[in-house]
Amino acid sequence: MNAPLVELRLKQIRLEAQGIVSYEFVSATDVPLPPFDAGAHIDLHLAHDRVRSYSLANAPSDTGRYLIAVQREAAGRGGSAWMHTKPRVGDVLHASLPANDFALVEDAALSIFIVGGIGITPVLAMLHRLGAVGRPRRLYYASRSAGETAFAEELLAMAGDANACCAANGLDAACEVEFCFGTSRVERLDIEAIVRAAPAESHLYCCGPARMIDAFIEACTSRPPHTVHFERFAAGSEAATDGGFDVLLQRCGERFTVAPGKTILDALLDHGIDVPYACTAGVCGTCRTTVLEGQPDHRDDFLSTEEKKANDSIMVCCSGSRSKTLVLDL
Ligand code: FES
Incomplete structure (x- = not known):
């Protein structure tokens, strides 16, 4: 720290x-x-x-x-x-210091962004950057309603300026913005159709709620992996809150039971154990903790499949335990 x-x-x-x-x-x-x-x-x-x-x-x-x-x-x-x-x-x-787990490929022939709600924040910076380097971009932006859509005016102004400049030079539109308001199934973005219609050489990005990311990943399975980019705000799985297992902290010698309704992180904080954490959603890696014994019930989207199989570290903000006791290097 x-x-x-x-x-x-x-x-x-x-x-x-x-x-x-x-x-x-x-x-x-x-x-x-x-x-x-x-x-x-x-x-x-x-x-x-x-x-x-x-x-x-x-x-x-x-x-x-x-x-x-x-x-x-x-x-x-x-x-x-x-x-x-x-x-x-x-x-x-x-x-x-700024860190980047959601890097932009700046020289793509076309960049397509699928965004839900507050997922617009990193994408707004990306759209600005692509405009600065003169690359075409297309945004599909879903939110519950027009009133809950952040940065809408800025996005429309950005598209208007970019496209006016292209029209003046006889070029195709450089920045397209499409909003989608509503929460019902019919009102949602048709992610599968967007991905299917995307030119082969385009790069696709998604940032938004778990359901949107899952649909995006599924729609992109046949596309080259290096052209598919996403950032989750929450892990794809529910946090483990069934409790009913013990946590033994090897270094400080403390032992306690994780109660139902609590994550390991909740229990650690309740016992005054100072552990770093940030997203509390299993996506940032801040709360990674070494496992000395026991079998974690991994629920995060940070560790790779191999790292999860190794069972030697755990994201305490969302993962639980399959064994009766989990011994942590704390
Ligand atoms: S706090 Fe981000 S993964 Fe646990």
Whole structure:
């Protein structure tokens, strides 16, 4: 946990859509903000040792600020509620250096993005970047309603500017944006049809809820893997909360039972054990913990199949135990 941190001053808070607020940070010191690539995120340190990962939404060329957006999650662990109620303009927060698990291929003939809700944040930075390098891009953006669609005006302006410039030069449209509002089956994006119609040489990206990502992965099974990119905000499986097993912490000697309704992370925090975590959804890898004995019930989307089979590490935020006792290197 001694990774270098960036000191950020909150410059602006803005309501982007119903339940979605954006936060613009600038450097709180004389040191300029580290640069980032489109698709990158920062781990923001909130109160009570909470850390949350947020994608950077502004254009990478827009140096000097980091823009994130947070959707209020009724069922979250309190990170989004804290972000929506506590920070004030002028506050100083700390964050990790930008890291990127969702890199953009900048020289694709066509980039197609399928996005759900707050999944727009890394994609907004990608669309800006592709515009800067003169590459065509197409966005399919699903949300519950127009009022819950963040950055809609910015996206339409981006497409309008890019396409006006192309029309003036007799070129095809460079940026297409299609919104899809609603929650019923018929109102949802037809991901299979979008993927089927995508030119062979295009790269496809998806960022959104688990159901959308699962449909995207299934639709892309016959496409070359290097052209298929996705980022989950939550693991594909439900967190293990059946409890009923013991956790033994080898180094501190403490032993306790994980109660039904709790994850291992919940139980560790309840017992005052300080473990790093961020997404709490099995996707970021922050809570990876070494397993010394026992068989984890893996529920994350971070470890590879081989790593899961090895049974020597576990994402404590979402995974459980198949054995009666799990011995952890804590
Ligand atoms: S906190 Fe992100 S994988 Fe556990």
